[in-house]
Amino acid sequence: MAEAHQAVAFQFTITPEGIDLQLSYQALNQIYLSGVRSWKKRVSRIRNRVIKGVFPASPSSWLFVAIGILATMYMQSDPSMGLIAKIQQHLPLRYKHTGTFDMANTEVILSLVFSTLLWLSLILALRFCLKLLLSYHQWMFEQHGRISNTTKVWVTLVRLFSSRKPLLYSYQTSLPHLPVPPIKDTLSRYLESVRPLLTDPEFKRMTDLANHFESNLGNRLQRYLKLKALWATNYVSDWWEEYIYLRSRSPIMVNSNYYGMDFLYVTPTPVQAARAGNTITALLLYRRKVNREELKPVRRHTLLQSTVIPLCAAQCERMFNTTRTPGTETDVLQHWQDSEFVAVYHKGRFFRLWVYRAGRLLSPRELEYQIQRILDDTSPPLPGEERLGALTAGDRIPWAQMRKQYFSSGVNRRSLDAIERAAFFITLDDEEQGMRGDDPAGNLDRYAKSLLHGKCYDRWFDKSFSIVIYKNGKSGLNAEHSWADAPTVAHLWEYTLATDAFHLGYTEDGHCKGEVDRSLPHPQRLVWDIPSEVCTSLAVAQALADDVDCHVFPFREFGKGRIKKCRISPDAFIQISLQLAYYRDRGGFCLTYEASMTRLFREGRTETVRSCSNQSCAFIKALETGEGEEQCRRLFRVASEKHQNLYRMAMTGAGIDRHLFCLYVVSKYLGVESPFLKEVLSEPWRLSTSQTPVQQMELFDLKNNPDYISLGGGFGPVADDGYGVSYIIVGEDMINFHVSSKHSCSETVNKAFVAEIQQRYLSDIIIYKVEKEKVI
Structure with missing residues (x-):
């Protein structure tokens, strides 16, 4: 094989005259250049350590x-x-x-x-x-035009x-630690959040449980938690990663992993190999920026837009070269410092594709050439190879047992290492996806399901993220959740789409730009020796995938531009609207989860905004009972201001759920039971929501390229009898929604819920806030 020959730097044979040594100067030169690249990276890391070590000063x-x-x-x-x-x-x-x-x-x-x-x-x-x-x-917590002197x-x-x-990680040591809220404040806010969901007797019972917890076990648990907060960088993040993600034994496909979509209206090229070449290049350019810390730290704008506050960048550290490996009790996140190859799946075969040669990143055209070689390869899958990826889609314990039994040595171990140590995973899908054909709405739904779970065996769900390139050039990704939250992956995907479409570009016939070195070694086919019983996880994964109902729709009646004219937060507007849709769909209110980030603190992850409040319920009841317009306007403004306040409190460390979660973990370590904590943490989130932020609008020129609009991404339902709703506010005039539920629950019907979103509730609310495009 050509790649085997290229890998040998020298050969020798024993002859009667002595040892005959033959050197391959080409191979030695590649080894030398690869070593130079490695040393350049080491020098760059040392330089960056010095620069960020003295920040906010400079070495000079x-x-x-x-x-x-x-x-x-x-x-x-x-x-x-x-x-x-x-x-x-x-x-x-x-x-x-x-x-x-x-x-x-x-x-x-x-x-x-x-x-x-x-x-x-x-x-x-x-x-x-x-x-x-x-x-x-x-x-x-201050309003525009009312900024205090202290804030100025x-x-x-x-x-x-x-x-x-600053460099990417310059602010890390200057970020504050997440504070532990007073237990009395957390319990008070919790009781306020559940008041609209409980009857008077139920609320009295829950109040008694909370008071008993505070006066007895609560203060004891709080002392341990404060001790941890003094010692640890973040008192939540390590336990959150371990107990919410890594210790879960159920499938991570659908239940944990989430997806991101391509442009809505545009496919930059219909050539599958070319799209893969540019996408791989863009991702590796992003990785280079992360490794060199050239990526600008993500920062949040204050009321004075010229001033920005840095967010924690720790989640970027494990973005590439990372895999979640299964265990019988808990999984482990493995991260490697570098990787010079990616893993590729096509028609049941796995390949290792080297993306560097002699220390040089292959050009997009060369990567397209290598991908086309994989697409043209007609060799059949080895026995058991085609559905091997189903192991990562099913329950974690069988996967851990199979890994220990069949993948701990030999060719299986080497091939598995090639996948797990890869920079990321790529699936060259043989289907066509996107908003196309005679049924664009139905095709968008199928596109979402394909990215969420595919065929259950043609993705590697354990990788930090997997890229999917479809036959018609459409793309998308599936991301594992334990190592980072969606905004971090969204930042990567925004850069990838923009770099692919606007910076790398394509030739007139849809191919990547650049020249090709046709002496490149072929992508390496991975070899397996797999018994037939390995793929028993497929049945579990397939049942889970078949039960998921996904619906994606762009809402074009209006966007944040019209909402802001009312001086209302677009996020508050959408959250209250979703609660109204749920109320009309199910006839009542439910515990509503909205994800909020806590990256204003070091190693911050997320917090829950309990967006179903007394104020939002009062507005919805007034709207449904036919109260007057003035009364509805007043109640809606009060509800939106309450939501904004809840969101700010969650961001600034005064949330409810992470504190209660950590108190529960401490109680388990101490071996004590708390009826209050047990009940709180078992409450179902029947409406789980999340906004996908647009973080790099400077990369997209929507005025000159209005069709290059992102669809955002979505996730599966958190509760079996609930909805999962993701939304992205794009530009001034569009909001894209992703709604998921389960077919097995007769009470959650996606189409009925989506109909409430599309046709009724947004229009109902906007009527009360805007009249003839003027603020009322």
């Missing part, structure tokens, strides 16, 4: 401090106030031969030592001040400390 600032100290000492002044003399006592300076330094050299060395210590002290002081500034969150001073100081261009 040491020179200014040293020159200043030397200048003052030259003027016969002691800027150290006696500290230099004390340093000299503990730092004896001697020549090897003469035994002493001359006075001038001694003063210079002591001055440099003092300058370095002073410089480091100033850096720590600056970092402490920046941490205090980033701990101030009152700005989130804070804005000025934040601008001063953020003047330098």
